[in-house]
Amino acid sequence: MAVPSFLARERIIARPGFNRWLIPPAALAVHLCIGQAYATSVYKAALVSHFESSLTAIGIIFSIAIVMLGLSAAVFGTWVDKNGPRAAMFTAACFWSAGFLVGALGISTEQLWLVYFGYGVLGGIGLGIGYISPVSTLIKWFPDRPGLATGMAIMGFGGGALIASPLSRQLMNWYDPTYDGTIGTTPTGAAVAQLFVTLGLVYLVFMMFGAFIVRVPAPDWRPDGFDPSQVKAKSLVTTENVSANNAIKTPQFWLLWTVLFCNVTAGIGILEQAAPMIQDFFRNGETSTVLAATAAGFVGLLSLFNMAGRFVWSSTSDYIGRKPIYMVYLGVGLVLYVLLATVGSTATWIFVILAAIIISFYGGGFATVPAYLRDLFGTYQVGAIHGRLLTAWAAAGIAGPLIINGVLDARGTPGELTAGDYRPALFIMVGLLAVGFVANLMIKPVAEKWFEPKNTDVPTAASTTGDRNLTR
Amino acid sequence: MSTPRHAGDQQATTNTPTALVAFAWALVGVPLAYGLYNTVKAASALFGG
CATH class of the missing domain: 1.20.1250.20 (MFS general substrate transporter like domains)
Incomplete structure (x- = not known):
């Protein structure tokens, strides 16, 4: 077109x-x-x-x-x-x-x-x-x-x-x-x-x-x-290019799809229920020690950590590498989820800190994935590959709420739930994060057979016509 | 601020006005600061309540 x-x-x-x-x-x-x-x-x-x-x-x-x-x-x-x-x-x-x-x-x-x-x-x-x-x-x-x-x-x-x-x-x-x-x-x-x-x-x-x-x-x-040869020296980072059509035929794409799906599903589990969740975790009978205004403040705090995580963690990945940072998102995230399920209801500050860090990993997962794709598949059609990977987000947008709402519906009625009612959903998220962690560990460099010919890059008319008047 | 360079040809160079860069950053930075301020204000209920 x-x-x-x-x-x-x-x-x-x-x-x-x-x-x-x-x-x-x-x-x-x-x-x-x-x-x-x-x-x-x-x-x-x-x-x-x-x-x-x-x-x-x-x-x-x-x-x-x-x-x-x-x-x-x-x-x-x-x-x-x-x-x-x-x-x-x-x-x-x-x-x-x-x-x-x-x-x-x-x-x-x-x-x-x-x-x-x-x-x-x-x-x-x-x-x-x-x-x-x-x-x-x-x-x-x-x-x-x-x-x-x-x-x-x-x-x-x-x-x-x-x-x-x-x-x-x-x-x-x-x-x-x-x-x-x-x-x-x-x-x-x-x-x-x-x-x-x-x-x-x-x-x-x-x-x-x-x-x-x-x-x-x-x-x-x-x-x-900038020396591209230094980029190549890092493991998993290629200077080759893979087309979008070929990328989806590689195990790396689907492993990363799984990683993103698991990370996003786990994050949505908290985001979806943030305000009622903090009130339910500190419920005493029919009333919660956390007021509605405080719960709204908690939602605001999560938004801040969601945003900050996107910038901070993604920038950090430039130094420690994409695979290690996802090991942090998924591995440390898993531990934090376990802590949330077991000791999260002991004090409000513990609950808030755990949830905030988990949400920062959720944001970081979104922001780091384009660079991970660049590392694996090159820059040739990284936008198109990213677009296809985002179907994991759509799937997680359905799965996350289904898990959390499904478990909570089975446990009781809103307004009467307690921390214990959230535990099955939280442990499902722990399992998902474990799956994502393993998927990330399995990611290896893309096989050479998928690489485009050497002179391939994103097509630009100027590169083929040399029309310098068109440049700005 | 990194100034990009172009290798190997004789294209006319350009000089991006610093004012344009500053204006562009202000255009996105001011609304973001407004949003951050309001969110921090809302989140402060968590610590004050």
Whole structure:
């Protein structure tokens, strides 16, 4: 599928002297916007009331979006790699913004299916393309620090929710002054529709800014002082390239898929239930020693650790290596989960510290995986391979809540659960992390038979035509 | 800040304005700081309650 010339990859090849530190903010401009997907709880109750529906029916909006994220990242990954980050960011901005506008129309006309189609399907496609759009570009601009580079961008996805939550409350307060953001007040549907229109337009401008400033490096560019031969010296790191179609035929891809699935499922187990979980762990009869406001603070703290983990752990992986860092995520995470299940209810501070570190590993797992893919499969189609790997996220998004909710439903009713009721679910997560740990241990360098011919790199028109006027 | 170099050809060079880099970082940094501030404020209930 061809793209208009102003979006084409060959139009955005950087001239010598271009400052690569302009690329992370371009990536963040996209990820900070699409990270809104994790802030949907702000208006969930308002939509339930507006549509006179159930939490489940409204929750489906988010579920559709996440499934579409995984599917679109997998399906459009090759297109993103071929056409470059500007085309991908532009397309993601159009879909993400259109999703909000169609969603707003659905709310205004009380057509829930339009919200499913708008935010869920269109927005979900924007999420998937937007999520992978800057990843391979960042890896190419920062071959010396790929973990740092992708950590910065994917940290933005976590940061997007931190921005969207208070911003949405503030905007809905403007559109419906009776809503003040406190527990017990709910904005009107009209206020949510106006919020959707506002966010749709603001995100469009913001993401277009990212698309406007992003550039790709010339094929033979490398940063000062960077010696690719040193990269090759590290185990598991290749300077060869594997295509996306071949990558999914290798055991390494599926082992990493398993690693990501296990890590994300375990993290979702806590994230999904964070607020009720801390209250249930410290329940004394019918009341909890942890107040609702404190539980909300706990959710905020987890968001911070989720975001920080993406940056800190992914950057650390540049020094200690990708395989060792996943041994930490999964191995130490496993121990922390056991501690959470056994001694987590002895003191609030113990519970909070354990959960916060576990969630930082969850975020770190997301942020480090593109660099791990680069190490294993090279940069040739790393965006497309990353897109296909994200199906593990979609699968974990289904499995994680199913495990935790399934166990809790079997143990009792919400509001009466205690720490002991969570133990079976937590030990299932321990088992999953053990599986992930073993899968990570089994990852070896990719066999030579999958490598592309030596002169293969991401195609750029400039590299084949030498058209220097096209470079920026 | 690393300034990239291009090996082996005679392409015209460019000089990315520092102001543009600073503006781009501010554009993403200010909203992020706003989000962080509000989240830390919410999380403080955990330690104050």
